[in-house]
Amino acid sequence: MVSDDDVRYVARLARLKLKSAELDRYSRQLSGIIDHINKIAELDLKDVEPTSHVTRLENVFRADTPWSSVSQEKALLNAPEAEAGAFKVPQILEAGEQ
Amino acid sequence: MTGTATAGNLLRLSALDALELMRTGALEAAALTDAYLSQIAKNDKIVAAYLRLTTAEARLKAAANDAAPAADRAPLAGLPTAVKDVLVTEGVITTCASKMLEAYNPIYTATSILKLAEAGIVMLGKTNMDEFAMGSSTENSAFGPTRNPWDPERVPGGSSGGSAAAVAAGEAIWALGSDTGGSIRQPAAFCGVVGLKPTYGSISRYGLVAFASSFDQVGPITKTVRDAALMLQYLVGKDPLDTTSVEHPDVINLPQDKDLDGLSVGIVSELVGEGIDAGVKKVFDQAVKKMEAAGAAVCETSLPHVEYALPAYYILAPAEASANLARFDGVRYGFRAVGALADITEMYELTRSQGFGDEVKRRIMLGTYALSSGYYEAYYGQAQKVRTLVVEDFERAFDQVDLLISPTSPTTAFRLGEKTGDPLTMYKSDICTIPVNLAGLPGISIPAGLADGLPVGLQLIGPAFSENMLLQAAHSAEAVIGFDAVSPLIERAD
Amino acid sequence: MDFEPVIGLEIHVELSTESKMFCGCRVKFGGEPNARCCPVCMAHPGALPVANEKAIEYLARIGLALNCSIPERSIFHRKNYFYPDLPKGYQISQYDRPFAVDGRLEIVVDDEQLTVGIERVHMEEDTAKNIHAGGGGRIAGAVYSLIDFNRSGTPLVEIVTRPEIHSPQAARTFLNKLKNLLKYLDVSDCNMEEGSLRCDANVSVRPAGSSGLGVKTELKNMNSFKHLEKGLAMEIERQAQLIESGGQVVQQTVHFDFATGEVTPMRSKEFAHDYRYFPEPDLVPLAAGSDFVEKIRAAMPELPDARAARYVNDLGLPAYNSEVLTSSRELSDFFEATLAHFDDARMASNWIMGELLGYINAAGGDLASCRMAPAEMGKLLAMIRSGAVSNAVGKEVFAEMCKTGQTAGEIVAAKGLAQISDEPELAAIAGRVIASNPAQVEQFRAGKERVLGFFVGQVMKETKGRANPQAVNRILKEKLAG
Known part of the structure; x- marks a missing residue:
């Protein structure tokens, strides 16, 4: 069961704004999907290794060789808003990570 | 090939046939491209396979091809190709069928497109899809649905519905798609064409807009198995820009005409029982009989954990997607909500709420939920372990048989709107294809026949990097099944 | 009541590779904004990361130099959060399978030898740079921000100590020793002003003699040794006063104002972070088998302790001289470069420790404030030894060389200082x-x-x-x- 609060929390994490009608609908739909998904809880998987990659690759690197970057003009080609060669965004109220 | 090249004839040509005609001078690339472009002009208002046409560039490239001496031509020169709008193309707007990227002008080109362009293909345009490849019907496009060329009231499947419909409608000689949980094979099945999802890692994902990175794979949608092999020859290879890509251990061969003697084939018992439409089952059984008659040794094989594949997939893929789609934030490119934005958080929330469609938001929330604090082990961790079991199921099966087969989808093409209200029902449309992506294996869908006038797909699955065997078997099966129907849109062009 | 501070440090080191962590854009400070970017470091749709081998080698050097153990496999994770300087909406980092764990670094504080445990050393990528406009460059009061992605994707190593540091002075000493070590390793320019070495500190206090842990606060981005020491002292004082007056420390980030020297707790986050870490599917695991580690170990630059031992054993220097010379990578390199032109190590070390350090201290700078080239110093010492100039004149010439960068020959000739032996x-x-x-x-x-x-x-x-x-x-x- 996915509650309205769960949906609100998750929407906030994902930076999605939901109207109240949407909140109801998503709670209902996500609950239905999660119910189905909960099927995997019935398996006892204590001794099973997780798979995050099907390739068995390891240690794939590139050499530390610089390439040509794109021009500033191209970097800003799709910018919704730009100023002084930089991307412009509304004011930042929350602190970042580092 | 005999007779004059009428428009209808040209639309029925396989890529290999067309190449041969162009090599001998019997056909000009410009004429071939024109035939497809005029079919698009005639029918795409209804089919809506394309989001954007690159008509002028296509004509130029075809003409340049004709001007060059035959000996100097690239190996795939002049083949009119449709490209799913999930692959970025520098200078050609790439949208992923999302309002979020409605005006996005890529600053680079996907490796797979570069390789095919170098091999000489003529890109006709970018095709419709479910937004960010999330869906099974191409109804989740911000720019309207694509319709099935066999019946415009029905969906073409998805998410590569535009590419499959383009090939089925004679609007491209072949097409590129992408497959995360069945997005090449299921629409190929619904549209009566061939769709190949290669082994994970065999084709570069660089420039393929990511849905679920550990599942996504580019692949061909074609009229014949041999065409799929041909395109694959030019797509495979390690790309230094994609860490997960590898050099295919084999040189990809064009399949030869031969029977199925010596081939052992396992029917996945879990995928032919409950939940499979009777019409689909009947066509599937007939195809199996024909394969047996051609020498295949057929048995039933179990993949005991396959019933857990769908729930595991709907944790893992949305989880990856929730991160992959975080970059669409209105800062560097793409849509940004207009109006007074109090601060960055409001900008993010309005941009993403307005820019993404319903299904995309649903999956982002689902994935975010599965990864969020306190739920990770129960969902993501557990699903990763299920993935291990599915991989092992396939390994055990391939100890016993060369290939596995199943219907590609439990139903034929459904009606537009039939499943849009109930996401879970829609998800179940991919129940036969998803296990293959979990294990990263190659799978191909070929037309097996018609049920009530609609195409049914037969899925063949092989071990990792067994493309040569898989394509050879699919080619032989294709021959014994003898499916030669084309959509009414091609029939009418004759 | 007497309080004992408990401090743990998190240090971010930008590596001095040629190119970025996951793409080929050049790593460099400053310049035109958004001119060293590409689809990968601007997170364009479809772009994929490929790990820089050199950065992994540098990471391994750091792990080994800090006496860490290197697990056989480590993996990258995605750390998910939204911020305009983070183009993908997640940072590629490491989580529960870091590259190196359980190390230590010895420091000496007030003649006492202390061991600081290293919890982990892991690889990640740096963010872009936000320029806050309209508020004096500060985030508060800015009406909008500008983003420059040149720094985005610069290789970043995070070093996390155990909470085993118990004074601001020890924290400073630790950071100083770490910085010197990193310079010996040739992995970073460690320029704190340009942000290539950044330090956050977690700090709590507890009644002296007790062993529990108090509620900690986090001091972010202490961008100099002085600020680190001062900021910690202020925060420890604040916490102690708070507790003594019956208050409670709240877990939060504390801002240290370099200008006023004041610490102010920042508004608690309305919304706790939930980073939703999961394995990065675009990258494959790092398998640092014993071969890999041995290869890195074999190619490790000489570390300060080894260098000091060599000075004692091979050059016959007193232990004290060896320690002073190797306390700074630059000084030690200068010494060795001098020896390439002058073979009396004892004499060279005496002149460096006496005259050169004297000059540097008087100038209040570092070795960069001395303009004398080591080769020229070698030539001067040779002149003194041969009697071409006297010892007293040599000292005068030495100071002049440090100041002007002229050669000994030029100064002696210009001032007529050559010794008369005629x-x-x-x-x-x-x-x-x-x-x-x-x-x-x-x-x-x-x-x-x-x-x-x-x-x-x-x-x-x-x-x-x-x-x-x-x-x-x-x-x-x-x-x-x-």
């Missing part, structure tokens, strides 16, 4: 001095040998100190005896 010239001067001081000659001849010093002084005065003292002594003795 016998006839010295004999002539000695003759004049003897002739004009008959009374002292009498005294000498009467057996007052001390008077010789008077004559030497007179010769030195005449020659402005340039006369070769040994030669002068000998000549005067001969003449006076005559």
Whole structure:
């Protein structure tokens, strides 16, 4: 069961704004999907290794060789808003990570 | 090939046939491209396979091809190709069928497109899809649905519905798609064409807009198995820009005409029982009989954990997607909500709420939920372990048989709107294809026949990097099944 | 009540690779904004990361130098959060399978040897740079921000200590020793002003003698040694006062204002972070088998302790000199470069520890404030040893070289400082001095040998100190005896 609060929390994490009608609908739909998904809880998987990659690759690197970057003009080609060669965004109220 | 090249004839040509005609001078690339472009002009208002046409560039490239001496031509020169709008193309707007990227002008080109362009293909345009490849019907496009060329009231499947419909409608000689949980094979099945999802890692994902990175794979949608092999020859290879890509251990061969003697084939018992439409089952059984008659040794094989594949997939893929789609934030490119934005958080929330469609938001929330604090082990961790079991199921099966087969989808093409209200029902449309992506294996869908006038797909699955065997078997099966129907849109062009 | 501070440090080091962590854009400070970017570091749709091998090698060097164990496999994770300087909406980092764990670094504080445990060393990528406009560059009050992605994707190593540091001074000493070590490893320029070495501190206090842990706060981005020490002292004081006055420390980030020297707790986050870490599917695991580690170990640059031991064993330097010389990578390199041009290690080390460090301390700077090239220093020492200039003049020339960067030869020639060893010239001067001081000659001849010093002084005065003292002594003795 996915509650309205769960949906609100998750929407906030994902930076999605939901109207109240949407909140109801998503709670209902996500609950239905999660119910189905909960099927995997019935398996006892204590001794099973997780798979995050099907390739068995390891240690794939590139050499530390610089390439040509794109021009500033191209970097800003799709910018919704730009100023002084930089991307412009509304004011930042929350602190970042580092 | 005999007779004059009428428009209808040209639309029925396989890529290999067309190449041969162009090599001998019997056909000009410009004429071939024109035939497809005029079919698009005639029918795409209804089919809506394309989001954007690159008509002028296509004509130029075809003409340049004709001007060059035959000996100097690239190996795939002049083949009119449709490209799913999930692959970025520098200078050609790439949208992923999302309002979020409605005006996005890529600053680079996907490796797979570069390789095919170098091999000489003529890109006709970018095709419709479910937004960010999330869906099974191409109804989740911000720019309207694509319709099935066999019946415009029905969906073409998805998410590569535009590419499959383009090939089925004679609007491209072949097409590129992408497959995360069945997005090449299921629409190929619904549209009566061939769709190949290669082994994970065999084709570069660089420039393929990511849905679920550990599942996504580019692949061909074609009229014949041999065409799929041909395109694959030019797509495979390690790309230094994609860490997960590898050099295919084999040189990809064009399949030869031969029977199925010596081939052992396992029917996945879990995928032919409950939940499979009777019409689909009947066509599937007939195809199996024909394969047996051609020498295949057929048995039933179990993949005991396959019933857990769908729930595991709907944790893992949305989880990856929730991160992959975080970059669409209105800062560097793409849509940004207009109006007074109090601060960055409001900008993010309005941009993403307005820019993404319903299904995309649903999956982002689902994935975010599965990864969020306190739920990770129960969902993501557990699903990763299920993935291990599915991989092992396939390994055990391939100890016993060369290939596995199943219907590609439990139903034929459904009606537009039939499943849009109930996401879970829609998800179940991919129940036969998803296990293959979990294990990263190659799978191909070929037309097996018609049920009530609609195409049914037969899925063949092989071990990792067994493309040569898989394509050879699919080619032989294709021959014994003898499916030669084309959509009414091609029939009418004759 | 007496309080004991408990401090743990998180240090971010930007690696000095040629190209970024996951793409080929150049790593460099400053320049035109958004001119060193590509689809990967701007997170365009479809772009994929590919790990820089050199960065992993540098990471391994750091892990080994900090005495960590290197697990056989480590993996990258995605750390998910939204911020405009984070283009993908997640940072590629490491989570529960870091590259190196359980290390240590020894430091000496007030003559006491202390061991600081290293919890983990892991690889991640740096963010872009936000420029806050309209609020004096500060985030508060800015009406909008500008984003420059040049820094986005620069390789970043995070080093996390255990909470085993118990004074601001020890924290500073630790960071200083770590910085020096990183310089020996050739992995970063460690420029704190440009942000290539950044330090966050977690700090709590507890009643002296107790062993529990108090509620900690986090001091972010202490961008100099001085700020780290001062900021910690202020915050420890704040916490102690708070507890003594019956209050409680709240887990939060604390801002240290460098200008006023004040610490202010920042508004608690309305929304706790939930980073939703999961394995990065675009990258494959790092398998640091024993071969890999041994290869890195074999190619490790010489570390300070090994270098100091070599100075004692091979060059015959006293332990103290060796320690001082190797306390800074630059100084030690300068010393070795000098030895390439001058073979008396003892003499070179004495001059560096006396004259060079004296000059640097007086100038209040670092080695960069000295303009003398090591090769030139070597030549000067050779001139002093051969008697071409006197010891006293040599010191004067040394200081001049440090200041101007001129060569010893240039200074000596320009100022006429070359030592006079020319016998006839010295004999002539000695003759004049003897002739004009008959009374002292009498005294000498009467057996007052001390008077010789008077004559030497007179010769030195005449020659402005340039006369070769040994030669002068000998000549005067001969003449006076005559």
